Amino acid sequence: MLHIEIEPVWRFRKEGSPQAAIVMLGILNEIRQTGKLTSAATHANLSYRHVWNLIEQWSAFFGAPLVERQRGRGTTLTPFGEKLVWAGQRLEARLGPQLQNLAQELASEIKPFLHQEPSVIRVHASHGFAVSKLREMLDRLPALGVDLRYVSNQNSLVSLAQNACDLSGVHLPRGPLREQNIRSCLEWLDPKEDRVISLVTREMGLMTKRGNPLKIHSLEDLVAHKARFVNRDHDSGTRQVFNQLLELHHIDPSAVQETQLEFTHAAVAAFVASDMADATFGVEAAARQFGLDFIPLLTEDYFFVCHRAFLETQPMQHLLDLMKGEEFRNAIANLPGYSASRPGEISLVRDFFESMVENPGAPAPSRPPAKRAQPGKKTAARTVAKPAAKAAKKKARR
Numbered sequence: 001m002l003h004i005e006i007e008p009v010w011r012f013r014k015e016g017s018p019q020a021a022i023v024m025l026g027i028l029n030e031i032r033q034t035g036k037l038t039s040a041a042t043h044a045n046l047s048y049r050h051v052w053n054l055i056e057q058w059s060a061f062f063g064a065p066l067v068e069r070q071r072g073r074g075t076t077l078t079p080f081g082e083k084l085v086w087a088g089q090r091l092e093a094r095l096g097p098q099l100q101n102l103a104q105e106l107a108s109e110i111k112p113f114l115h116q117e118p119s120v121i122r123v124h125a126s127h128g129f130a131v132s133k134l135r136e137m138l139d140r141l142p143a144l145g146v147d148l149r150y151v152s153n154q155n156s157l158v159s160l161a162q163n164a165c166d167l168s169g170v171h172l173p174r175g176p177l178r179e180q181n182i183r184s185c186l187e188w189l190d191p192k193e194d195r196v197i198s199l200v201t202r203e204m205g206l207m208t209k210r211g212n213p214l215k216i217h218s219l220e221d222l223v224a225h226k227a228r229f230v231n232r233d234h235d236s237g238t239r240q241v242f243n244q245l246l247e248l249h250h251i252d253p254s255a256v257q258e259t260q261l262e263f264t265h266a267a268v269a270a271f272v273a274s275d276m277a278d279a280t281f282g283v284e285a286a287a288r289q290f291g292l293d294f295i296p297l298l299t300e301d302y303f304f305v306c307h308r309a310f311l312e313t314q315p316m317q318h319l320l321d322l323m324k325g326e327e328f329r330n331a332i333a334n335l336p337g338y339s340a341s342r343p344g345e346i347s348l349v350r351d352f353f354e355s356m357v358e359n360p361g362a363p364a365p366s367r368p369p370a371k372r373a374q375p376g377k378k379t380a381a382r383t384v385a386k387p388a389a390k391a392a393k394k395k396a397r398r
Contacts, residue, residue, distance in 0.1 A: 012061070012062075021088075023054065027054065028081050037052065037069075086275075089270045090267065090276075093262075096264070119144055126236075157170065160306070166306060171303075172185070195308050196305055196352040197347075198303050199303050199323065201300065204283055206280070229278070230279075231268070232263070269286035270290055273292060328343060
């Protein structure tokens with residue numbers, strides 16, 4: 001399977017001489033994490049002397065020191081060095097998923113001109129750490145490729161309804177917000193032709209700077225302490241859940257001091273970690289990745305939806321085996337705030353969502369899939385009961 005990677009490159013210009021900073025940023029980040037120049041050299045696969053020369057060269061280039069060395073305390077970054085590292089972290093977190101989408105589009109465009117390419121599963125999914133782990137494992141399978149696009153909850157369901165993807169990745173909150181979000185999902189699903197595939201649960205909440213200096217413990221504290229808040233983009237499912245939480249707590253969204261919009265959980269966490277905001281809302285895994293404090297507010301179920309007929313395909317069978325395997329479970333166990341929730345088990349749409357409404361604090365029990373479709377037999381036309389949903393689908397097609 002051909003893989004295409006697109007990465008952002010930093011270049012600083014001074015007197016017409018561009019200098020790429022990717023190696024330097026990696027060295028500084030390793031020093032920030034370990035406090036050891038030797039670890040930075042090992043991580044960069046360079047000699048200790050060469051790494052130190054690079055640091056001195058960049059310090060001279062900027063006219064400001066990047067690190068400080070103190071006897072008995074190892075090596076630490078200067079405030080300027082810290083600022084550069086966090087800027088790099090924000091850039092990677094912000095652009096990473098978008099560049100992955102662009103790379104996948106390019107791969108899809110050139111695939112018809114290549115020979116002996118494997119079967120490809122088209123996945124449109126809300127961004128999440130578990131989906132990224134699953135993609136890493138799929139990329140190692142020679143007989144199976146994945147076309148993964150990060151989109152919002154609704155857009156992924158629209159894509160499935162229009163047969164623009166094979167799998168739709170969706171997340172739903174547990175608790176009092178669950179029922180209204182289920183209604184939104186059902187507008188795009190056909191109970192006869194669609195199936196739900198369980199995957200993981202994940203913890204969602206507020207992220208604050210380490211030590212929580214503003215003592216933020218609730219949504220009300222965001223307003224009371226006038227916290228600078230970095231929010232998700234308007235189309236994000238996480239943004240929708242956050243707005244619903246504000247409404248549940250009778251908080252006017254305009255009372256939250258929004259300073260910036262970002263597109264991923266990692267991006268908002270990096271924004272807080274670099275001291276450009278006081279708080280944000282997202283998954284616990286992102287908070288732990290950037291050393292932030294985390295205040296849990298709710299649990300979400302993350303699952304896939306696909307057409308019944310697609311379950312019988314060989315690529316989907318490979319994917320289900322992977323989801324049920326020990327390697328995937330171990331990978332999820334190492335993600336803070338994530339838990340494998342019977343990954344790969346299949347439910348009827350009606351059973352899955354009815355159980356969620358009846359027991360909003362727990363995932364739906366898995367049910368066996370419907371009988372396999374007979375070869376050559378036409379499947380029933382997809383229908384949506386609600387007129388509003390029909391109109392929305394027509395608008396989406398335009």
